[in-house]
Every structure is written in C-alpha cells, then in structure tokens.
Amino acid sequence: MPKSSSLRRWAGAAIAGATLMAGAVQAQAKPPECIAPAKPGGGYDLTCRLAANGLQDADLIDEPMMVSYMPGGIGAVAYNHVTGVRDDDPNLIVAASTGAALNLALAKFGQQHSADDVRWLGALGVDYGAVVVRADAPWQNLGELMAALEEEPSSVVIGAGGTVGSQDWMKAALMAKAADVDPRSLRYVAFEGGGEALAALLGEHIQVFTGDLAELKPQLDSGEVRILAALSEERMAGPYADIPTAKEQGFDVEWPIWRGYYMGPNVSDEAYQAWSDRLRELSETDSFATLREGRGLFPMARFGDDFDSYVKQQVEDFSQLAREVGLTQ
Amino acid sequence: MFDFLIDGFGVALTPLNLGLAFLGALLGTLFGALPGIGPINGIAILMPLAYTLGLPAESALILLAGIYTGSEYGGRMSSILLNVPGDAGAVMTTLDGHPLAKKGLAGPALGLSAVSSFIGATVAIIGLTLFAPLLAAVAVKFGPAEFFALMIFAFASMSAMMGKDPVKTLIGAVLGVLISTVGVDSGTGVLRFTFDMPELYDGIDFVVMIIGLFAVSEILLMLEHAFRHDAEGEMAPIGRVMVKLSEVLYCKWSILRSSVIGFVIGILPGTGASVASAVAYTTEKRLTDHDNSFGTGNMRGLAAPEAANNASAAGSFVPMLTLGIPGSGTTAILLGALMLYNINPGPMMFREQPVVVGGLIASLYIGNVVLLLLNLPLAGVFARVLQVPRWLLVPSVAILAFVGVYQLHSDLMAIYLMLVIGVFGYLLRKFGFSLAPVVLGFVLGGLMEENLRRALSISGGDVAILWQSALSVGLWIAAALVVLLPLAAGRLKAKLMEKAA
Amino acid sequence: MTLAADRILSLLLLGLAAFVAVQAWQLEVPFSYDPVGPKAFPLILSGLLAILAIVLFVRPGASGQWPTGALLLRLVFTMVLLGLYAALFVNLGFLITTALVSVVIAWLFGATPGKALLGGVLLAVGSYLLFTHALGISLPVGSWIEPLLGER
Numbered sequence: 016m017p018k019s020s021s022l023r024r025w026a027g028a029a030i031a032g033a034t035l036m037a038g039a040v041q042a043q044a045k046p047p048e049c050i051a052p053a054k055p056g057g058g059y060d061l062t063c064r065l066a067a068n069g070l071q072d073a074d075l076i077d078e079p080m081m082v083s084y085m086p087g088g089i090g091a092v093a094y095n096h097v098t099g100v101r102d103d104d105p106n107l108i109v110a111a112s113t114g115a116a117l118n119l120a121l122a123k124f125g126q127q128h129s130a131d132d133v134r135w136l137g138a139l140g141v142d143y144g145a146v147v148v149r150a151d152a153p154w155q156n157l158g159e160l161m162a163a164l165e166e167e168p169s170s171v172v173i174g175a176g177g178t179v180g181s182q183d184w185m186k187a188a189l190m191a192k193a194a195d196v197d198p199r200s201l202r203y204v205a206f207e208g209g210g211e212a213l214a215a216l217l218g219e220h221i222q223v224f225t226g227d228l229a230e231l232k233p234q235l236d237s238g239e240v241r242i243l244a245a246l247s248e249e250r251m252a253g254p255y256a257d258i259p260t261a262k263e264q265g266f267d268v269e270w271p272i273w274r275g276y277y278m279g280p281n282v283s284d285e286a287y288q289a290w291s292d293r294l295r296e297l298s299e300t301d302s303f304a305t306l307r308e309g310r311g312l313f314p315m316a317r318f319g320d321d322f323d324s325y326v327k328q329q330v331e332d333f334s335q336l337a338r339e340v341g342l343t344q
Numbered sequence: 345m346f347d348f349l350i351d352g353f354g355v356a357l358t359p360l361n362l363g364l365a366f367l368g369a370l371l372g373t374l375f376g377a378l379p380g381i382g383p384i385n386g387i388a389i390l391m392p393l394a395y396t397l398g399l400p401a402e403s404a405l406i407l408l409a410g411i412y413t414g415s416e417y418g419g420r421m422s423s424i425l426l427n428v429p430g431d432a433g434a435v436m437t438t439l440d441g442h443p444l445a446k447k448g449l450a451g452p453a454l455g456l457s458a459v460s461s462f463i464g465a466t467v468a469i470i471g472l473t474l475f476a477p478l479l480a481a482v483a484v485k486f487g488p489a490e491f492f493a494l495m496i497f498a499f500a501s502m503s504a505m506m507g508k509d510p511v512k513t514l515i516g517a518v519l520g521v522l523i524s525t526v527g528v529d530s531g532t533g534v535l536r537f538t539f540d541m542p543e544l545y546d547g548i549d550f551v552v553m554i555i556g557l558f559a560v561s562e563i564l565l566m567l568e569h570a571f572r573h574d575a576e577g578e579m580a581p582i583g584r585v586m587v588k589l590s591e592v593l594y595c596k597w598s599i600l601r602s603s604v605i606g607f608v609i610g611i612l613p614g615t616g617a618s619v620a621s622a623v624a625y626t627t628e629k630r631l632t633d634h635d636n637s638f639g640t641g642n643m644r645g646l647a648a649p650e651a652a653n654n655a656s657a658a659g660s661f662v663p664m665l666t667l668g669i670p671g672s673g674t675t676a677i678l679l680g681a682l683m684l685y686n687i688n689p690g691p692m693m694f695r696e697q698p699v700v701v702g703g704l705i706a707s708l709y710i711g712n713v714v715l716l717l718l719n720l721p722l723a724g725v726f727a728r729v730l731q732v733p734r735w736l737l738v739p740s741v742a743i744l745a746f747v748g749v750y751q752l753h754s755d756l757m758a759i760y761l762m763l764v765i766g767v768f769g770y771l772l773r774k775f776g777f778s779l780a781p782v783v784l785g786f787v788l789g790g791l792m793e794e795n796l797r798r799a800l801s802i803s804g805g806d807v808a809i810l811w812q813s814a815l816s817v818g819l820w821i822a823a824a825l826v827v828l829l830p831l832a833a834g835r836l837k838a839k840l841m842e843k844a845a
Numbered sequence: 846m847t848l849a850a851d852r853i854l855s856l857l858l859l860g861l862a863a864f865v866a867v868q869a870w871q872l873e874v875p876f877s878y879d880p881v882g883p884k885a886f887p888l889i890l891s892g893l894l895a896i897l898a899i900v901l902f903v904r905p906g907a908s909g910q911w912p913t914g915a916l917l918l919r920l921v922f923t924m925v926l927l928g929l930y931a932a933l934f935v936n937l938g939f940l941i942t943t944a945l946v947s948v949v950i951a952w953l954f955g956a957t958p959g960k961a962l963l964g965g966v967l968l969a970v971g972s973y974l975l976f977t978h979a980l981g982i983s984l985p986v987g988s989w990i991e992p993l994l995g996e997r
C-alpha cells in the first residue's frame with residue numbers, strides 16, 4: 016500500500032473523529048445527574064429513579080436525568096467524591112437515606128467527614144421499620160414478644176439484613192433496650208440484605224425479622240407473615256391500618272427510613288434552592304403519588320433548610336443512641 | 345392451571361413484544377459479550393429507556409428478561425475467544441472453551457455452547473413453569489446451616505480440579521478465600537484488610553477481580569508471546585465453523601445433568617451462575633473425564649458450565665416470582681424494575697398479575713429460541729474475532745476492561761485496583777497457577793464463612809446445627825462421597841488391572 | 846535458577862501469611878453474636894497458607910521462563926501505560942486517552958506507525974460510538990472540554 020494513500024485515509028479518519036467528538040460534546044451538555052452510591056438494583060438506585068422518572072413525568076426537567084452508580088464504602092466513596100471532586104456541580108444530586116445519617120453518626124464515612132460537609136436537599140418519601148414474625152408464631156402482639164425477650168433474651172432468634180451497627184440492627188437493639196435487655200445478649204443473625212433475611216424467616220431459620228414495613232406488603236397480603244408492630248409515629252393507612260405502632264403498645268421505638276438527596280457543599284444557593292423547589296413541586300403532583308406508592312414509600316415532604324436541619328439533628332440523635340446501645344464509647 | 349401461560353403466549357407473541365424479545369436478545373448478547381458489562385449493567389442501562397418509551401409492564405419485563413438471557417449467551421464469547429470471561433457465570437467456560445478455540449475449533453465451540461445454553465435454559469424454564477411454587481417452598485428450607493454444607497460440598501467437588509499440581513491449586517483457592525475476606529465483615533461490621541480505603545469497604549468487586557485477573561494478565565501474556573514469537577500464543581487457523589450433531593450427542597448427558605444442577609442451584613437465593621457452573625463442571629469432570637482431557641479442550645467440559653449457567657439464570661426467577669426474593673443480583677434489579685410499575689413480585693403475583701407472569705415465562709421460551717437461531721449462524725462470524733491482528737485486538741481488550749470497570753464504579757480507584765489485580769494474576773499464571781481455583785475460592789469462601797457464622801449465631805454457638813436437617817446431612821454425605829469415591833474407584837481399577845495382568 | 850522461582854514464591858507467601866495473621870490479630874471487635882467472629886477465618890487461612898508455602902518450598906516445581914531484559918522493560922512499560930490511561934481517563938476524556946493508548950499498544954505489538962495511528966484513532970472513535978450511542982453508556986468527555994461548553 017503506497018504511503019500517501021494510508022496517510023490520506025488517516026487524515027480522513029481524524030477529521031471524522033474530530034467532528035464526531037464535537038457532536039458528542041454538544042449532545043452531552045450536562046444533563047442532570049443522580050448518583051446512586053451503590054450497585055444497580057438496590058434502594059439507592061430506586062431512590063435515584065424515583066427522582067429521575069418523577070421529574071421527567073412531571074416535566075420539571077428539560078433533559079432526562081442520568082443515573083450513575085458509585086458503589087463502595089457503604090456510600091463513603093460517593094460522599095468523598097461529592098465533598099472533594101464535584102463539590103460545586105449544580106446538576107448533581109446524590110441519593111441518601113437514614114442509613115447514610117447512621118453511618119455519619121458512627122463515623123463510618125471516616126473521622127474527617129460529618130453531616131455538615133454536604134447540603135442536604137430533601138426527602139421524597141419514607142418507609143418505617145417493622146417487627147415481623149411468621150403467621151404461625153406464638154406471639155400475637157409486641158408485648159408478648161417483649162415479655163419473652165425480657166425473660167430469656169437468647170430464646171428468640173432475631174435476624175435482619177445488616178451487620179452490627181446497621182439500620183436493621185439498630186431496630187433490634189432499640190427493641191432490646193425498650194425491653195430492658197442488653198442488645199449484646201440478643202441472638203442476632205446478620206444476613207446480606209432484607210431479602211435473604213425474609214427467606215430465612217419464611218424457612219423457619221429465624222423467628223423475628225426487623226425489616227421495613229412497605230417491603231413486606233406481598234407477604235402480608237398472602238398471609239405468610241404477621242407484623243407485630245410498625246416503628247412509625249402513627250398508624251399507617253390502607254393495607255397497614257390494622258398494624259399497631261410500637262408506641263401504642265407501650266414501647267417507645269421509632270425507625271423512619273427516609274429516602275432523599277444531598278448536593279455538594281459548594282453548590283450555589285440558587286442551584287440548591289432551584290432543586291429544592293423542583294422536588295417540592297414534584298412531591299405535590301398526583302402522578303408522583305402513584306409512583307411513590309409503587310415504590311412502597313409513604314409521603315414525606317421536607318425540603319431545603321428544613322430537611323438540612325432534620326438530618327443534622329438525626330445524626331446527633333444517632334450518635335447518642337449508638338452510645339446508649341453500647342456501639343461507641 | 346396453565347391458563348396463565350396460554351394467556352402469556354398471547355401477550356408475548358404480539359408483534360411489539362416479539363420485537364422487544366428479539367431486541368433484548370440481541371442487545372443482551374452484545375452486553376454479555378463485552379467483558380465487565382454483564383446482565384446487571386445491561387438492565388440498569390436499558391431500564392430508563394423502557395420507562396421513557398412508556399412500555400407497559402409486561403413489555404418492559406419481556407425486554408429486560410431478553411437482555412438477561414441474552415447476556416448469559418453472550419458471556420461465553422470472550423471466554424472462548426479471548427480467555428477473558430464476560431461475566432461471573434462464564435469463568436468455567438474458559439477452561440475448555442479457550443483451548444478449543446486454540447485448536448481452531450472456535451466456531452464449533454461457540455455453536456456447542458449455544459446449543460448447551462439453549463437446552464439448559466429450556467430445561468430450567470420448563471422446571472419454572474411446572475414446579476415454581478413447590479420449589480420455592482423447598483428453597484427457603486435452605487438456611488445458613490444448609491448453605492454451609494452446600495459450600496463444603498462445592499469445595500469437595502473442586503478436588504476433581506486438583507490436576508497435576510495439587511499444592512498450587514490449594515494455594516490458589518486459599519488466596520481466593522483470603523481476597524473474599526476484604527471489606528466490612530458481614531457479621532460484626534468490623535473492617536478487615538481495608539487499610540483505611542473506603543473503596544475496599546464493600547469488598548473487592550467480582551467484576552474488577554475477574555477483569556483484572558483475566559483480561560489485564562492476558563494482555564501481558566500476549567505481549568510476551570508476541571515478543572518471543574513463540575507458538576504458545578498462536579491460534580490454529582479457523583477450521584470448520586458449524587458444530588456437528590455428533591458432537592452435541594456426545595455431550596447430551598453432560599448437558600442434561602448440568603441443566604438440572606444449574607436449575608437447582610439457581611433456585612437457591614444467594615447462589616448464582618458462578619456456583620452452578622463450577623459444580624456442574626467438576627461433576628462432569630468426575631463422571632465423564634476418563635482420559636483426563638478436561639481443561640485441554642474437551643467438548644463436555646465446555647457444554648457442562650454453559651448449560652448450567654443458563655439454567656441457573658432461569659432458576660433464579662423462581663424465588664423472585666414466587667417469594668418476591670431475588671435469587672441473584674440480576675433478578676434483584678428486575679425486581680426493582682417491576683416495582684417501578686407498581687407490581688410487587690411475591691406469593692400473590694401468580695394470582696394478581698397472571699398476564700405479567702405468563703408473559704414473562706412465555707417470553708423466556710421465545711427468547712431462547714430466538715437466541716439459538718441468532719447464535720448458531722453467527723458463531724462463524726464471531727469466530728473471526730480471532731483473525732483480528734494482535735495489534736488491534738489487545739487495545740480492544742484494554743478498552744473493554746477500562747470501560748467495563750469505569751461504568752460500573754464511576755471511580756478511578758476501581759481501575760487502579762483492577763490493574764494491581766492484573767499484575768497479581770499475571771504473576772500467578774507465570775508461576776503455573778490456574779486462575780479457576782482462585783475465582784472459586786473467592787466466590788465460595790465468602791459464602792462459606794458468612795453462612796457458618798450465621799448458623800452459629802442462630803444456634804448460639806452449638807455446632808450441632810450444621811448437621812441437624814436432612815438436607816444438610818445429605819450434602820455432607822455427598823461431599824464425603826465426591827472425595828472418597830474416586831479414591832476407592834482408583835483402588836478398584838488398580839486391583840482389576842492387576843488381576844487382568 | 847531451575848528451582849528458585851517456586852522457592853521465592855513460597856517465601857513471599859509465608860510473608861503474606863504472617864502479614865494476614867498480624868492484621869487479623871489486631872482487629873478490634875466491639876462484640877460478636879457468633880462464636881467464630883471476624884478473626885478466625887483469616888487466621889485459619891493464614892495458617893493453611895503457611896503450611897502450603899512450606900510444602901511448596903520443600904517440593905518446588907519447574908520454574909518456567911521469566912521475562913528479562915527488553916521484554917521485562919516492555920511489560921513494565923505496558924503497566925505504566927495502563928496506569929497513565931487510568932490517571933488521565935477522566936481529565937483528558939475517553940477519546941483522546943483511548944486513541945493515545947491504543948496507538949502505543951498497537952505499536953508495541955508490532956504494527957507499523959501508520960497502521961498503529963490509523964487503528965488507534967479508529968478504535969477510539971468506533972468504541973466511543975458503540976458505547977455511547979448504541980449501548981447508552983456514558984463515558985468521560987474530559988474536564989478540559991467542559992469550560993468550552995460555557996457552563997459551570
């Protein structure tokens with residue numbers, strides 16, 4: 016092959032490449048983005064998609080929102096990324112939940128990080144903890160279970176989808192505390208996610224599962240499980256109307272699991288305000304209510320500074336709780 | 345009682361849904377063929393598209409299920425052609441698939457694996473249709489103690505892979521298990537071997553691990569072969585392209601046995617295609633490998649893991665559809681997709697959403713036929729990847745490795761980690777280690793530790809729980825048999841030989 | 846150096862086993878619900894590894910052929926190149942880094958400079974189109990380009 020022809024071809028390719036590159040760059044003029052600090056398929060993924068699909072359906076964003084994944088360090092990798100690298104990106108929100116607040120309280124994101132490092136944007140929904148047993152379990156209400164725990168803490172096998180120090184464990188530990196039992200004397204089994212724990216409950220390997228309320232709807236409908244208590248402030252409506260709260264049974268345990276978002280610390284006030292208004296507007300549309308219910312979430316509407324102070328207060332409460340249940344000094 | 349399935353075929357055979365099944369199969373094959381971009385990412389990437397297009401629930405599910413099954417087909421391609429597994433279930437496929445390609449039989453290898461995949465998936469889908477609710481009830485009987493016994497059985501099966509260098513096989517497995525201990529301890533939340541790097545808290549990601557071990561080390565080895573101009577790196581010229589019927593028939597029992605093994609293991613929540621293909625491969629090696637040719641390009645050694653990983657993919661739909669519990673990472677994300685459509689998979693789904701369930705199962709049948717028809721004639725085309733000159737092929741492998749890891753993690757640390765693991769993999773291969781025991785140790789070791797500790801937390805420390813159920817006793821006996829029987833058989837054979845002489 | 850490689854390996858493995866044991870021993874466990882705890886597995890594994898390493902030291906296998914001189918240099922160069930690829934991937938963007946790395950690798954594998962240039966650029970552009978347009982995967986554009994867009 017003569018050299019000139021291969022050179023000419025190369026030049027042609029280079030021009031083609033340059034044009035394509037310019038085109039691609041224009042096409043990517045910064046669509047809004049939501050980072051799910053986990054692998055695809057988990058709760059954070061769904062939290063991002065809730066915003067992405069909701070905002071798109073309600074025409075609150077011009078371009079579809081991109082969902083990207085940044086697993087690692089139970090969310091710490093994304094937290095580092097947003098506080099360090101993309102700290103002022105006005106088009107970036109990151110999915111978060113009660114779990115992130117708990118991890119911050121336990122310094123699991125590293126000692127150098129606190130809840131003050133990001134701007135908490137708002138929450139679009141909430142689920143509540145639930146105390147679940149099989150339909151054929153001997154305990155008819157929370158009181159009976161607690162009595163059994165009080166008498167002999169190791170007589171009841173409790174399982175859930177998280178390690179010591181996780182949300183699921185905190186629910187169990189708070190229950191133990193309400194029954195005047197040292198959380199360390201429980202029999203607690205940590206599974207990899209709520210699904211495996213639920214399977215273990217159905218297969219009679221564990222007796223009590225400290226899960227999430229809305230997650231359990233299919234099994235509740237089919238009558239396989241009995242929910243002894245919802246860890247919410249008040250009774251929930253609809254299919255959950257018959258489930259008493261722990262509080263009304265005399266045990267002061269609450270565990271809301273909010274699903275929300277944060278932004279980088281140096282995002283401008285305008286951008287922060289615009290996003291918080293956008294989410295507030297979204298939460299008020301009818302189409303979003305359907306979407307939220309489908310995702311198994313109850314309404315929660317806290318945005319902007321209101322949400323920011325809510326999360327920071329929660330982190331402080333959790334630090335206090337962690338000391339009380341013996342997790343930290 | 346099969347009304348839902350007849351209705352389902354009615355749904356799946358509409359032109360739109362048929363087209364989506366085809367599109368899903370095609371895209372899935374492509375996603376699976378690219379190392380690192382497996383079914384989970386394929387579905388995550390296309391889920392917003394399905395939603396944006398406003399597809400109804402059953403259509404979206406058909407598209408996504410097509411991607412899932414398609415990528416299980418596609419995952420084998422890079423295993424066979426490049427010795428780089430496309431996803432977790434395709435690791436065992438490299439063992440005999442790549443040697444076949446080296447012999448110039450890439451075409452028949454791809455064809456045979458397509459047929460095995462088809463049979464595996466079909467057996468599993470029939471199982472799913474007939475016994476789903478029944479099987480779900482058995483699957484939950486698998487508690488931590490039974491899983492621990494299953495892992496013991498799986499490790500015992502691995503003894504078949506000891507080969508000529510048992511010490512290095514064992515060292516490889518131990519290293520694999522050690523790597524699985526990195527990260528937050530699932531029982532106590534303690535950080536192990538993370539060295540204050542948050543990127544390591546969640547443990548070493550499987551994709552980063554196999555891409556590093558296989559793809560990066562392969563690049564270095566290819567460079568070595570090219571530099572030395574030695575024959576080891578050379579491929580025999582591509583011979584015939586189509587698989588022969590006699591070759592399929594030669595493997596028929598291996599395929600059927602592996603299909604059943606894959607399906608059963610796929611049903612259990614928490615174990616997936618990687619465990620299924622490993623158990624199928626080692627079982628077949630033990631049963632049929634009389635001349636010790638597994639690992640050198642034995643057709644059965646290729647057919648077994650391929651049938652098993654596709655069967656397990658279909659099997660993992662059982663707990664998802666009947667219990668609402670995902671059996672694998674991929675079904676977890678399908679579950680999420682359903683929830684976006686206000687459908688809660690679970691015990692009531694067969695009754696409340698028969699159209700969705702029927703349409704999904706019907707689309708699995710159709711998708712598999714589509715995939716077989718797509719893959720058989722294309723085997724010859726894909727085999728030509730081997731004719732791509734090295735200087736183009738190697739940068740392509742590098743690009744795929746980088747893009748695969750980057751789009752999964754959006755984080756550079758993961759890429760650096762992949763490179764470090766790549767050097768580690770290269771050194772292991774230079775020292776004469778096989779990578780399969782490392783990967784199996786990694787997959788099985790983590791499950792073994794977690795389940796042992798869960799079982800003991802349930803019993804409060806009493807080890808008797810490990811052999812209290814009939815299921816676990818059965819698995820312990822099976823584990824003992826797979827280790828002892830070959831020894832006994834060997835003795836017997838020697839005695840007979842003596843007598844004959 | 847017929848027997849040396851495996852012996853060196855066994856010493857490295859012994860070192861690794863010791864490291865693992867020390868690290869595992871130092872884990873601080875607030876409390877554990879199972880009697881095994883997070884320490885036992887790594888400790889058992891390090892013991893196993895140590896025993897196997899000793900067996901390997903006593904009965905080493907053949908050493909195989911190890912890269913030296915120019916080849917070793919090339920292997921190290923390739924790893925450094927891939928490391929640079931990773932380091933520049935986000936800031937310079939996918940297209941430029943991929944083109945550069947592909948050209949160099951192609952050249953390393955014996956392509957003529959012309960072929961390497963053409964192949965590298967085509968690979969970069971082709972894979973970019975495949976990933977972003979056909980498969981919907983987003984790739985880094987390059988932070989140097991972003992100011993040109995006039996945003997941020």
